[in-house]
Amino acid sequence: MNEETNMHFTKRKTIAASAVAALAGSLLMAAGTTAHAQSAGLRLMAVGDSITAGYRSSTGNGYRGPLWTELINQGDALDFVGSQRSGVMFDPDNEGYFGDRIDQIAGLINGELALYQPNVVLLHIGTNDLGQNYQVSTAPNRLASLIDQILAADPGVTILVAQLICNSTGWVQTDINNFNSQIPGIVQARVNAGKHVYTVSMSSLNLGDLNDGLHPNDGGYQKMADNWDAGIRQVIANGWVSHIDFAGVFEIQNQYSGQVVDVSGGSTSNNAPIVQWPYQGTSNQLWNFIPTSNGYYQIKNAGSALDLNVAGASTANGAKIVQWQFGNQGNDQWQPVRQSDGSYIFYNRNSGSVLDNPSGTTQAGQFDQWGWNGGQSNQRFNVIGR
Template sequence: MNDNVVAESGARLPLLSRLRWAALVASVFAASCTAPCANSEAGDEQGLRETSPALRTAHEARANEAAAVAIMPLGDSITHGAGSSTTSSYRAELWQRMVGLAGYPIDFVGSQRDGQLPDIDHEGHSGWRIDQIAAKIDGWLATSKPQIVLLHIGTNDMNQNYQVGTAPDRLNALIDQILAGAPGATVVVAQVVPALDGAINGRIATFNAAIPGIVQSKVAQGKRVRMVDMFHALSNADLADTLHPNDSGYAKMASLWYASLERILADGREWPHVVTGLEAGQTAPAWLDTVEASTNVGGYPCCGLTRMESSPRNELAHGGVSALMYSGSDKSASGPSYSYNRVFDVHIPISTDTVLSYWIYPQQANGTFVALDFAMTDGSNLRDSGVVDQFGARVHPQFQGEGKHLAVNQWNLVRANLGRLAGKTIDRIHLGYDQPANTGAYRGYVDDIRIVDTPAP
């Protein structure tokens, strides 16, 4: 399928509101600006080099805002944020990923203001259909001048059973209208999220089935249009009510918008999906000491433990002060012994240039039979995929230990290109122990986990 049609998905950092940030910049200038400051503002590079670090930071902040990419979240109540605990829709998570994780300056634009994030502008209108958006879009585009439009619309046409048969035609015309009103902009069109009501969901499925053809026709005409599949990404568990996602559903939507923006904004930079050293403010485990599947593995021989552990500790770290500690006890030397623990809840589409890396510190030989593992949305996993690390050893706990390249009582880097899994989506990140031959205790740490897209230079 054409790459322009296929969907292409984090550390969570504390957020400042845009007003607080503007006030901060203003206060820095007020406190720091003396006579040479005027020269710096006028572009005197020598003057800028001689100013204080705080002043240079303020200059950089102003430069970032000027360079921000204008993105219009456009649609109905799902864009507005119905079902979200903060009325932030996917916008808060997307902002965090773009700015806090990728370090990419963006500016959400639109006439509406809702949610709890630094940039609350959007163009989400509760209850609106495609025709109602089309009636107002020209004015919004003229005012906001977006460079990218994230379009999720059609849910209310299906919910209201409003001229369902011609809804794809209305969507097609709306896309053309957006492209005419914002020349040079890119429109990312969503196959809309599912509904809990069977009749409504059936209409949504039929509507969504027409969208790839619409997008392909635009691409064939040389227009900047892409598509993301929200329909199959969300399950019933991701819905707060009949029509609207809950927070986990909105997080999945954000991951898909985020992945699509990588391909649109591609400028050679690394595009991170998960970067965490288990530090405060970074991506934290969704599960602690939670076994997904286990046999012949018990707890570390102390403290009455009965199963494998997997949780952050501050005892030893590769960077910072925290790392993910693992421990357990292998009970069988004659049969399979394994434990795969759930750790992170994610939604990461894998592309040809996605790379996994992490550091591991095993404290015994048994502790080298440990590796990160993925559960994919299609039911497959990383350990059985054949993906190998930089030493040619499979990224499977058993083969990591048998490879003999992980040294005990020191930090070891494991790095693997995931390109052969392109097109799959990571649903959960597990930590696994797997060894068929030996018994005994094992313990160690994993730190500085990264899943990033690394475009070739």
């Protein structure tokens, strides 16, 4: 009996009918508790223009870099999500688009909300409407409509709406002042309707915090991060941040080998093998879980932003696991089913087979898919928050 056959004896084709269980829940304490005593699981989407993307910061991280550090240090489980990547930070995902106005963000955001399903949205938008002198008088109305659009597309989401940062051009600043003055009323109307929307002031920034009269310098981005952090702490204290499963970034460790799911060589290319390797804490060994539907997840590598994928959408036993961009065939969607010992078995949506270690304890052995084998340890994985 060869190693592959030995490790897969008593394999079965049937899938266990188990519910997907949550990892540790976010801590939603009473509103009277001090905000900084609380933490939460955050799938956080930063939405806006080039300021959100981090333009003119020395790292390209903008406010997201220091905000990441503040939130992690306060005990939050955190995953920034979005289709854009900018900066050199560990988790560079965002929805920041250079030059975009409110109407342009409204034209693309529904698809991104459906794909990434954030529970908190940070919204700083309108600078380009005013700077481009685009229908300035109705810009607050467009902002209100965008807020309603996000709430409709992602029920249960909490939106933090920023008042715009300052601008060195006098007539633009006049329009910013008028725009900002209307935001608290827009937000309060939604709060009165039972929605989770919160105003974040950016008035702590001044012209000395700008790099080019429009975009912040590093000190200005730090102030933005501090303001966002204060707002996030408050909405957590309010009990507004909904629980989500698998919030944050995770190591996925095979029970049999004790090694972790790893993108070979730290590759960022499609079709790179997914192998096992001793844990080193590098981004090619860390994964985000993005829900799709009915308990399935896109499992995205933190280094490459590509997904755990069954090569060629195969349904055959032994088909290799690689990384690939997210598609629509279901071969890169996995249902994590919790076992009695707290480990998980991952069922592939397309094939019905499970994520499997055919290589024993061999380093760099490539993972494959195989029919469920009754719960042996080569098909069980510990999901460990990092």
